[in-house]
Amino acid sequence: xxxxxxxxQVTNPDxxxxxxxxxxxxxxKLVKACIEAGADAIDINPGPLKKNAAEIMTFLVQTVRxxxxxxxxxxxxxxxxxxxxxxxxxxxxxxxxxxxxxxKLVHILPLAKRFDADIIGYVLYPDSRVPTDExxxxxxxxxxxxxxxxxxxDPGKLIVDPVVAPLIWENGVAHNRSLLSFLGRLPELAGYxxxxxxxxxxxxxxxxxxxxxxxxxxxxFLPMMAAxxxxxxxxxxxxxxxxxxxxxxxxxxxxxxxxxxASLTVL
Amino acid sequence: xxxxxxxxQVTNPDxxxxxxxxxxxxxxKLVKACIEAGADAIDINPGPLKKNAAEIMTFLVQTVRxxxxxxxxxxxxxxxxxxxxxxxxxxxxxxxxxxxxxxKLVHILPLAKRFDADIIGYVLYPDSRVPTDExxxxxxxxxxxxxxxxxxxDPGKLIVDPVVAPLIWENGVAHNRSLLSFLGRLPELAGYxxxxxxxxxxxxxxxxxxxxxxxxxxxxFLPMMAAxxxxxxxxxxxxxxxxxxxxxxxxxxxxxxxxxxASLTVL
Numbered sequence: 001x002x003x004x005x006x007x008x009q010v011t012n013p014d015x016x017x018x019x020x021x022x023x024x025x026x027x028x029k030l031v032k033a034c035i036e037a038g039a040d041a042i043d044i045n046p047g048p049l050k051k052n053a054a055e056i057m058t059f060l061v062q063t064v065r066x067x068x069x070x071x072x073x074x075x076x077x078x079x080x081x082x083x084x085x086x087x088x089x090x091x092x093x094x095x096x097x098x099x100x101x102x103x104k105l106v107h108i109l110p111l112a113k114r115f116d117a118d119i120i121g122y123v124l125y126p127d128s129r130v131p132t133d134e135x136x137x138x139x140x141x142x143x144x145x146x147x148x149x150x151x152x153x154d155p156g157k158l159i160v161d162p163v164v165a166p167l168i169w170e171n172g173v174a175h176n177r178s179l180l181s182f183l184g185r186l187p188e189l190a191g192y193x194x195x196x197x198x199x200x201x202x203x204x205x206x207x208x209x210x211x212x213x214x215x216x217x218x219x220x221f222l223p224m225m226a227a228x229x230x231x232x233x234x235x236x237x238x239x240x241x242x243x244x245x246x247x248x249x250x251x252x253x254x255x256x257x258x259x260x261x262a263s264l265t266v267l
Numbered sequence: 268x269x270x271x272x273x274x275x276q277v278t279n280p281d282x283x284x285x286x287x288x289x290x291x292x293x294x295x296k297l298v299k300a301c302i303e304a305g306a307d308a309i310d311i312n313p314g315p316l317k318k319n320a321a322e323i324m325t326f327l328v329q330t331v332r333x334x335x336x337x338x339x340x341x342x343x344x345x346x347x348x349x350x351x352x353x354x355x356x357x358x359x360x361x362x363x364x365x366x367x368x369x370x371k372l373v374h375i376l377p378l379a380k381r382f383d384a385d386i387i388g389y390v391l392y393p394d395s396r397v398p399t400d401e402x403x404x405x406x407x408x409x410x411x412x413x414x415x416x417x418x419x420x421d422p423g424k425l426i427v428d429p430v431v432a433p434l435i436w437e438n439g440v441a442h443n444r445s446l447l448s449f450l451g452r453l454p455e456l457a458g459y460x461x462x463x464x465x466x467x468x469x470x471x472x473x474x475x476x477x478x479x480x481x482x483x484x485x486x487x488f489l490p491m492m493a494a495x496x497x498x499x500x501x502x503x504x505x506x507x508x509x510x511x512x513x514x515x516x517x518x519x520x521x522x523x524x525x526x527x528x529a530s531l532t533v534l
Binding site for chain 2: 168216217224227245254258
């Protein structure tokens with residue numbers, strides 16, 4: 001399972017400040033810390049970027065690239081920002097992402113073709129509603145695959161994100177149960193090992209719980225997704241016990257591991 | 268998921284000492300502590316019991332019953348001990364267990380019929396070899412079901428235990444992966460919600476790893492089994508983070524929960 005740090009987001013005041021002052025130093029420090037904490041890839045989430053979108057994303061991608069050759073995820077709804085990010089990333093960038101929302105199909109999806117880039121497709125209705133059962137997850141996924149095909153994109157470039165629901169949502173638990181069944185049936189549905197991604201932080205979003213309870217929920221749900229075949233998890237990588245869990249998931253689900261306790265790291 | 272404490276076993280020197288001196292006090296203390304730690308049921312494992320089998324099991328069951336009305340698992344290969352345990356347990360005892368081994372089919376399986384008791388069936392070949400892939404798990408389970416039927420036992424009384432493999436076994440990881448697929452297909456195979464049990468301590472048996480790594484492996488594998496539908500886990504209940512995980516599994520896989528953070532306990 002690829003661990004993607006989603007720590008670099010504009011909702012973090014230090015990141016917002018560094019972006020608005022174009023100060024690379026705190027961002028470089030953050031990226032280094034993420035890599036040390038176990039990140040295989042870095043998600044750059046500068047928000048929707050109404051002004052200076054391309055220039056800001058170029059600044060951010062160059063800043064990350066100055067620290068690491070690891071994969072970058074371009075996490076914004078701004079097509080110009082994604083385009084600039086793809087140009088600046090020297091390959092190894094993933095578009096994060098598109099959905100059936102017409103705006104995204106028109107402006108974001110074609111960038112995957114143009115830059116031959118991987119792209120994450122959100123399993124959401126065009127109006128951003130979430131599906132409620134396994135059948136709905138499957139139907140939307142087929143539409144994402146059809147749209148990608150229409151846009152001339154190699155299906156191997158697609159990564160689906162079934163969108164983890166916050167537990168505090170009225171149907172959050174039921175949604176996440178359906179998500180697990182869906183992940184388990186994905187290879188059969190696609191007829192090839194279609195990759196999947198999930199944002200774990202969504203699970204415990206909101207107030208009303210201690211950090212300890214949130215980590216417990218995250219480190220319990222992650223192995224469930226891993227066993228169902230999840231390929232990529234977006235998470236806050238400074239949550240050590242959750243990173244340990246992600247690595248342990250790899251060891252326990254590996255089709256080829258000759259087990260050794262040394263392969264299980266407690267970071 | 269029912270949490271069964273497997274702490275009361277003869278391999279624990281204090282337990283062995285209490286058994287040989289018929290001293291109930293340390294055992295009562297142990298059972299109380301297990302219940303406080305979150306045990307829903309108590310597994311009594313006095314070993315194979317060559318001498319005084321019935322008398323020892325009667326003593327143990329009465330000792331546990333003096334502390335708690337919770338379900339007792341009678342975990343021994345001695346049929347006379349199981350029989351005595353069933354008689355002493357005032358209902359709510361589970362036979363743990365039988366397999367396709369002829370000795371057990373003849374002497375242990377019929378006790379389930381006679382006492383109308385639940386019985387755990389180990390998914391093992393008659394010579395105690397473990398199955399290696401999902402198909403073998405399924406075939407053995409069908410044989411367990413057939414043997415139970417032949418013995419006149421209501422299939423609803425059967426609980427299958429696919430036997431978690433130690434990670435350090437040559438094929439341990441692969442075996443446990445097959446176990447997960449098997450658990451997921453169990454309801455479809457049986458045509459009804461056939462219950463399952465698994466001994467988590469097996470996973471990390473042996474030397475060569477820190478307690479921290481062992482707990483990491485256990486709390487990572489348990490949610491995988493829970494998502495696949497595991498009904499009952501045998502475990503050392505003084506491993507707090509694993510008990511927390513078992514409870515969190517229940518919350519995350521519940522078909523009916525209206526989620527509240529209060530339902531997630533960090534014991």
